[in-house]
Amino acid sequence: MDFELKTLTRPRLCAEKCEALIVLMTDDTPIAGDALSQLAASAVKSGDFETKPGKLLGSYRTAGVAATRLVLVGCGDGSVKNVRTAVIAAMNTLKNSNAKRVVLSLCGLPHVTADVVCTSLVACGDATYSYAATKSKPVLSKLEKLLLVVPDAVKVKPGFDKGLGLVNGIALAKEWANRPANHATPVLLAGAAKALAKLPNIKVDVLGPKEVAKLGMGSFMAVAQGSEEPLRFMVLHYNGAAKTRAPTVLVGKGITFDTGGISIKPAGEMDEMKFDMCGAASVLGVFRALADLKPAINVIGLIPACENMPDGKAIKPGDVVTSMSGQTIEILNTDAEGRLVLCDALTYAERFKPRAVIDIATLTGACVVALGAVRSGLFSTNDSLAKALLEAGESSLDLCWRMPLDDDYAEGLKTNFADVANVAGRAGGAVTAAKFLQRFAAKFAWAHLDIAGTAWKSGAAKGATGRPVALLVDYLLDQADPSKPSPVKKRTQTA
Numbered sequence: 001m002d003f004e005l006k007t008l009t010r011p012r013l014c015a016e017k018c019e020a021l022i023v024l025m026t027d028d029t030p031i032a033g034d035a036l037s038q039l040a041a042s043a044v045k046s047g048d049f050e051t052k053p054g055k056l057l058g059s060y061r062t063a064g065v066a067a068t069r070l071v072l073v074g075c076g077d078g079s080v081k082n083v084r085t086a087v088i089a090a091m092n093t094l095k096n097s098n099a100k101r102v103v104l105s106l107c108g109l110p111h112v113t114a115d116v117v118c119t120s121l122v123a124c125g126d127a128t129y130s131y132a133a134t135k136s137k138p139v140l141s142k143l144e145k146l147l148l149v150v151p152d153a154v155k156v157k158p159g160f161d162k163g164l165g166l167v168n169g170i171a172l173a174k175e176w177a178n179r180p181a182n183h184a185t186p187v188l189l190a191g192a193a194k195a196l197a198k199l200p201n202i203k204v205d206v207l208g209p210k211e212v213a214k215l216g217m218g219s220f221m222a223v224a225q226g227s228e229e230p231l232r233f234m235v236l237h238y239n240g241a242a243k244t245r246a247p248t249v250l251v252g253k254g255i256t257f258d259t260g261g262i263s264i265k266p267a268g269e270m271d272e273m274k275f276d277m278c279g280a281a282s283v284l285g286v287f288r289a290l291a292d293l294k295p296a297i298n299v300i301g302l303i304p305a306c307e308n309m310p311d312g313k314a315i316k317p318g319d320v321v322t323s324m325s326g327q328t329i330e331i332l333n334t335d336a337e338g339r340l341v342l343c344d345a346l347t348y349a350e351r352f353k354p355r356a357v358i359d360i361a362t363l364t365g366a367c368v369v370a371l372g373a374v375r376s377g378l379f380s381t382n383d384s385l386a387k388a389l390l391e392a393g394e395s396s397l398d399l400c401w402r403m404p405l406d407d408d409y410a411e412g413l414k415t416n417f418a419d420v421a422n423v424a425g426r427a428g429g430a431v432t433a434a435k436f437l438q439r440f441a442a443k444f445a446w447a448h449l450d451i452a453g454t455a456w457k458s459g460a461a462k463g464a465t466g467r468p469v470a471l472l473v474d475y476l477l478d479q480a481d482p483s484k485p486s487p488v489k490k491r492t493q494t495a
C-alpha cells in the first residue's frame with residue numbers, strides 16, 4: 001500500500017473522490033458549515049454517534065460528500081493512544097471491502113503533531129497487514145492508497161516519514177514471526193537477514209556451524225545439536241555514523257521452533273513455539289526501519305538461530321557445556337534453551353565495544369504470568385538505559401515495565417557440577433532467567449526485554465504483533481540526538 005500526506009481544507013475534503021473517507025472526531029471537534037460537520041453534529045445530537053475512542057458511524061453515498069463510504073470515528077480527547085484505537089477500528093471496517101483509495105482525515109484533532117501522524121500510519125499498517133505466505137488462495141487487500149489529510153503537512157512530515165519506516169519494519173517482523181517453522185528455518189531466516197543487505201547502509205554476515213564452533217559457542221551449539229536443521233549466527237551492521245561512534249547491539253533470540261527438547265513441552269499450543277524467534281524477527285524489523293530512517297548512529301544486530309528438538313544427539317538434563325565466555329553451564333532443563341543461545345551472543349557482543357547491548361527474547365512463560373500481554377518485561381543493570389527504554393516504550397505505545405535483578409534471585413542457579421545451572425526453581429522465573437543472562441553481560445551497559453507475553457497473540461487473532469520494533473526504533477532514534485549522553489557505565493540494583 002502507498003501512503004501520501006496532504007494538506008486539505010474541510011470543503012476540499014468533502015469534495016475528495018475516494019472509496020472511503022475516514023474522519024476522526026474528538027470530544028470537541030469544532031462544528032463548521034460544511035456537510036461533514038453538519039452530519040457529525042446531528043449524529044452526536046441524536047445519540048447515533050459518540051466520540052468515545054473507537055466508536056463508529058458509517059454512511060453510504062452521503063449528501064455533500066464525494067467519498068463513496070464515509071466512516072466517522074470517535075477518538076475521545078485526541079490523545080495518541082485514542083488516535084491509535086480510532087484508526088484501527090475504522091480501518092478494520094474496510095477489511096475485505098473493495099476500497100482501493102482511502103482518505104483518512106486527522107483535521108478534526110486539536111493537535112495534529114508528528115507523533116499523531118506517525119501513530120496513525122503505524123495503526124493503518126497494523127490493521128491492513130495480512131499473512132499470505134503459506135495460503136494457496138490468499139485474501140489480498142484491495143487497498144492501494146491511503147491519503148492522510150492534515151492541517152499542515154510540512155509540519156508533520158518527520159512523523160510521516162518515521163511512520164513509513166515503522167510500518168515496513170513492523171510488517172517484516174510480523175511476517176517472519178508468523179511463518180511456520182518449516183518455512184522459517186535458521187537457514188531461511190538468515191536469507192531474510194541477507195536480503196536486508198541490499199538496503200542502504202546495511203551489511204550482513206552469516207556464520208554457520210563451523211565458524212560458530214571455532215568461536216567456541218559451546219552453549220549455542222548444544223541447543224542446536226538436537227536438530228537436523230543447521231544453526232545460523234547472523235551479524236547485521238547498520239552504519240549511519242562515523243566508525244568511531246560506539247554501536248548499540250541488539251541481540252534477538254532466534255529459536256525457530258522450541259519443542260522443549262528432551263524436557264519436552266506438552267502438546268497443547270505447542271504450535272505457538274514457532275513464535276520463539278520473535279526476538280530475532282524484531283531485530284530484522286528494526287534494521288528494515290533503520291534503512292528507511294537513516295539515523296546518525298551505528299547498530300549491530302546479532303541473531304543466534306536454531307531449533308530446539310529432542311533427538312538421539314540432543315542435550316540431556318544434567319549435561320554440562322562450556323560457553324564462549326568460558327563459564328560452564330549445567331543444563332538442568334533443556335526447555336530453558338533461550339538463555340543458552342543468548343549467552344554466547346552476549347559474549348560475542350563484547351568485541352564491538354558497545355555503548356549498550358539490548359537482548360530481545362520470548363524467554364519465559366513466567367513473564368507472561370507476571371505482565372500478561374500489555375507490557376514487555378524490562379531488566380537492566382543500568383538506570384539510564386532502563387529509563388531510556390521505558391520512555392521509548394511510552395512514546396511508541398509499545399510498553400515495557402522494569403523488573404528487579406537483586407542478586408538473591410540468583411541463588412537457585414547454583415550447582416555442584418558447573419559454574420551455573422540454566423534454571424532455578426519455578427518462583428520468579430522471568431527474573432532468574434535474566435539473572436542467568438546478566439552473568440554474560442558484565443562488560444557493557446545491558447538491558448533484556450522479555451517479550452514472551454507481547455510478541456504474539458493467541459486464540460482467534462493468533463499472529464505476531466511486531467512488538468517491540470516500535471519501542472526499539474524510538475530508543476535508537478533518540479540515541480541519534482547528539483545531546484543525549486551514552487549510558488553511564490555504572491552497575492545499579494546489584495553490585
Ligand code: BES
Pocket residue numbers: 258260276333335336337338362363364365366368423424429452453
Ligand atoms: N520459549 C519459551 C518461553 C515461552 C513459553 C514463551 C510460553 C511464551 C510462552 C522458553 O524457551 C521456555 O520454554 N522457558 C521455560 C523456562 C523454564 C524451563 C525454566 C518456561 O518458561 O517454561
Ligand code: MN
Pocket residue numbers: 258260308334335336337338
Ligand atoms: Mn524453551
Ligand code: ZN
Pocket residue numbers: 255258276335337338362363
Ligand atoms: Zn524458547
